[in-house]
Amino acid sequence: MLFLFKYRFLQTIREFSIMFWALAFPIILGTLFYFSFGTNIDATGETQWDEIKTAVVIEDFANENSKAFETFLENMEGELLDITRVSSEDEALRLLDEDKVTGIYYVKETPSLTVGKNGLNESILTSALDSFNQNSAMIQDILSEHPDKLPSALASIDGYRQTVHEETLGGKTLNPNVQYFFALIAYACLSGVFLGVRASFDTQADLTDLGARRSITPTHRLKLVIIDMLVLVTIHFVNILILNLYVTQILNISLGDDIPSLLLVDFMGSIIGVCMGLAFGSISKMDLGMKMGFSVMLTLFPGFLSGLMFGNMKNIIELHCPIINRINPAAVLSDAFYCLGIYNDMERFTRCILILAVMSILLLFSAFLGVRRDSYDSI
Numbered sequence: 001m002l003f004l005f006k007y008r009f010l011q012t013i014r015e016f017s018i019m020f021w022a023l024a025f026p027i028i029l030g031t032l033f034y035f036s037f038g039t040n041i042d043a044t045g046e047t048q049w050d051e052i053k054t055a056v057v058i059e060d061f062a063n064e065n066s067k068a069f070e071t072f073l074e075n076m077e078g079e080l081l082d083i084t085r086v087s088s089e090d091e092a093l094r095l096l097d098e099d100k101v102t103g104i105y106y107v108k109e110t111p112s113l114t115v116g117k118n119g120l121n122e123s124i125l126t127s128a129l130d131s132f133n134q135n136s137a138m139i140q141d142i143l144s145e146h147p148d149k150l151p152s153a154l155a156s157i158d159g160y161r162q163t164v165h166e167e168t169l170g171g172k173t174l175n176p177n178v179q180y181f182f183a184l185i186a187y188a189c190l191s192g193v194f195l196g197v198r199a200s201f202d203t204q205a206d207l208t209d210l211g212a213r214r215s216i217t218p219t220h221r222l223k224l225v226i227i228d229m230l231v232l233v234t235i236h237f238v239n240i241l242i243l244n245l246y247v248t249q250i251l252n253i254s255l256g257d258d259i260p261s262l263l264l265v266d267f268m269g270s271i272i273g274v275c276m277g278l279a280f281g282s283i284s285k286m287d288l289g290m291k292m293g294f295s296v297m298l299t300l301f302p303g304f305l306s307g308l309m310f311g312n313m314k315n316i317i318e319l320h321c322p323i324i325n326r327i328n329p330a331a332v333l334s335d336a337f338y339c340l341g342i343y344n345d346m347e348r349f350t351r352c353i354l355i356l357a358v359m360s361i362l363l364l365f366s367a368f369l370g371v372r373r374d375s376y377d378s379i
Helices: 002-013 016-040 064-076 089-097 120-145 147-157 178-190 192-201 209-215 221-250 259-283 288-305 313-320 322-327 329-343 346-372
Strands: 052-058 081-086 103-107 112-115
Touching (some): 002 221, 052 064, 052 089, 064 081, 081 089, 089 112, 112 120, 178 192, 178 221, 178 329, 192 221, 192 259, 221 259, 259 329, 313 322
Parallel strands (some): 052 103
Antiparallel strands (some): 103 112
């Protein structure tokens, strides 16, 4: 058994084209993700947002409402806004035309806002102005109808920025970009398909000389399948660990602090990827080129459904057809990483591990059946 393990190991790691898809390509893809949008993620996985550059023009500072609006802007300066105070509207419009500011606030009895286009920052500026105007109108109504209730009303809106009280359930703040790295590692786990397909191809006597030699050995075919799986899982598990180290130590993306559970997900991901390759390779009688082509689809399509190309795809599927996320191994793996890195939900994590285990057993059994039914008139 050790002899078979050793030479299957050596044979696999010498297949450089297969190792590229199983190890190098996920690392390259992760690097591209990082330079596309990951450079705004710090070591804790939180995004560093820039303050919105805003020009302020004071047109009328003689009434109480304009003074209140100026105080409102001062409170947001340094947290949400990067304010440039200008002396004239012409100067402010010039800054807006040159894209040096996102919008212009006018301090007057009825404050107003001018923006140059539609976008997220413009919407934030509009929402801030609407919030001030609504509170101002409410206070004026209270003054005219129930002046005795003004102190309590002012106290209720004094902390306008803190509208929600945060309570932690043990999880972490989710950066929208982190989900791409969860999906990336899930995709990398499924890339074990390439290793499994290559190994199963070498067991088919009508396709390779090695397969012919293995077919006439007295070793039981189930033993051969198990040895192949142990070798491939060992190699691919190391591949996934290298990718994890690259993501956490080089790209500085947090995958959670529970290292034993993280290793368990990586191990189960390695198993499910290899078992998929063994099952597909054993059942299919296509040549190696066709099998590798379909293997690309077996990794990319589940990765797409788990959010590898479109981050919100898994949530859309969960809303309309959740069963797909339960049978998609990439989505299950991604969900397990969410449980560790974000949700801190061990019950959901356990469910993911059990699903992966059941899938692996079924796939491995299918691989054995595919090999067991093979027979040849002569070799």
